[in-house]
Amino acid sequence: MQTLKLKRGEDRRLKAGHLWIFSNEVDTRATDFKNLVPGEEVLVRDCQGHVLGCATVNPHSLICARIHARSARPLDEELLSERLEQALSLRSALFAEPYYRLVYGEGDALPGLVIDRFGSHLTVQITTLAMEQRKEALRSVLHRLIRPESILWDNTVASRTLEGLALGTECEGPVPDSLDVPENDCVCTVPLLEGQKTGWFYDQRPNRRLMERLARGRDVLDAFSYVGGFGVVAGHAGAASVTFADASARALGYARDNLARNAPQTACTVLEGDAFDTLRRLHDEGRRFFVVSIDPPAFIKRRKDYKEGLVAYRRINALACSLVEDGGYLLTSSCSQALHVDDLRGCVAHACARQGLHPRLLHTGWQGPDHPIHCAMPETAYLKCLLVQISRQPQPNTRPAQAANV
Numbered sequence: 001m002q003t004l005k006l007k008r009g010e011d012r013r014l015k016a017g018h019l020w021i022f023s024n025e026v027d028t029r030a031t032d033f034k035n036l037v038p039g040e041e042v043l044v045r046d047c048q049g050h051v052l053g054c055a056t057v058n059p060h061s062l063i064c065a066r067i068h069a070r071s072a073r074p075l076d077e078e079l080l081s082e083r084l085e086q087a088l089s090l091r092s093a094l095f096a097e098p099y100y101r102l103v104y105g106e107g108d109a110l111p112g113l114v115i116d117r118f119g120s121h122l123t124v125q126i127t128t129l130a131m132e133q134r135k136e137a138l139r140s141v142l143h144r145l146i147r148p149e150s151i152l153w154d155n156t157v158a159s160r161t162l163e164g165l166a167l168g169t170e171c172e173g174p175v176p177d178s179l180d181v182p183e184n185d186c187v188c189t190v191p192l193l194e195g196q197k198t199g200w201f202y203d204q205r206p207n208r209r210l211m212e213r214l215a216r217g218r219d220v221l222d223a224f225s226y227v228g229g230f231g232v233v234a235g236h237a238g239a240a241s242v243t244f245a246d247a248s249a250r251a252l253g254y255a256r257d258n259l260a261r262n263a264p265q266t267a268c269t270v271l272e273g274d275a276f277d278t279l280r281r282l283h284d285e286g287r288r289f290f291v292v293s294i295d296p297p298a299f300i301k302r303r304k305d306y307k308e309g310l311v312a313y314r315r316i317n318a319l320a321c322s323l324v325e326d327g328g329y330l331l332t333s334s335c336s337q338a339l340h341v342d343d344l345r346g347c348v349a350h351a352c353a354r355q356g357l358h359p360r361l362l363h364t365g366w367q368g369p370d371h372p373i374h375c376a377m378p379e380t381a382y383l384k385c386l387l388v389q390i391s392r393q394p395q396p397n398t399r400p401a402q403a404a405n406v
């Protein structure tokens, strides 16, 4: 195995458990960087020559190496099998039914790999060249461990281009157009292959459950609903009405059907269009809901979008706060890794201060346990969901409401 040597001082993060090496951290005088074969294993050494781990490389990528083992072990079928078995046994311990994210990249010590399991159907996302090169080994491990009926090789993740990989999808076996996903005592039909790959967001499972305590007999707004994840749990818990808002008519069609299936007694409204416009309109009409959930797509995809993204989070949270009844609840989510949980709390605080509301943070939720966070890699923690109770009564610490401030 070739050696990849780090510059002095660049070993600290790795010694603390992190798994990535950035190209500017490599000592290019002591490493034959240009001749490293993309996708191959190298031994990572600190400036004194001590081995820090075994990594696969891609010298053309900003993250030029990803550690998969602390000793000299190739990333071969045997190691893939070991890691997949560990991932599977964790999920089997956590969940009663085989519906979960089976592999979550570095969280499962499998850099470049994400697998969602829907019973006997799998969707696989490969995001590194090294993992792409080991696709056949991976395929054979999956067939041995899971015996899937179908595998959707979903190669549409944009970050593949950073590794020089092509985009597209590939179906192996009878990939269904849609299928049923059991979760939180509900069953939702989700599209898998209709035109574009979609699927189900398993990461919000524990946060959707918060609806159970809040929604009974109440009016609920599920904004950025997709196929109804939050609203369906609310309906099942006995909500009087659920209003879904999303830009996708197709997703809203599923949301309506999923609510009818799980909560036929709950009144359903779907509002198609940009959620900023929809929430503004509801505000202008003086509408209020006892529970408002907002779960937007990542407004900050890359660090350089931070400022612009933060403005969008502030705006949507301000609109959401304005729609909560006195004593009702806001469930606000962000899946932007770069948005810190304190930033999201700040968005709510800022909005409530301007509107003369009193927010009480009751709970902070994270991505579910089938998306295990690597404790040394903040990059693996991305989802946060705040449960905030909002009081409209004048409080000593709030300014009077300013109507124009939403």
Ligand code: SAH
Pocket (backbone or CB within 6 Å): 200, 201, 204, 223, 224, 225, 226, 227, 228, 229, 230, 245, 246, 247, 248, 251, 273, 274, 275, 276, 295, 296, 297
């Ligand atoms: N809450 C969902 C997941 C939401 S995913 C769940 O629990 O499963 C984000 C959703 O936001 C997608 O359905 C997408 O169609 C929608 N979306 C993206 N941008 C939007 C916009 N500007 N207005 C309304 N919906 C939008």
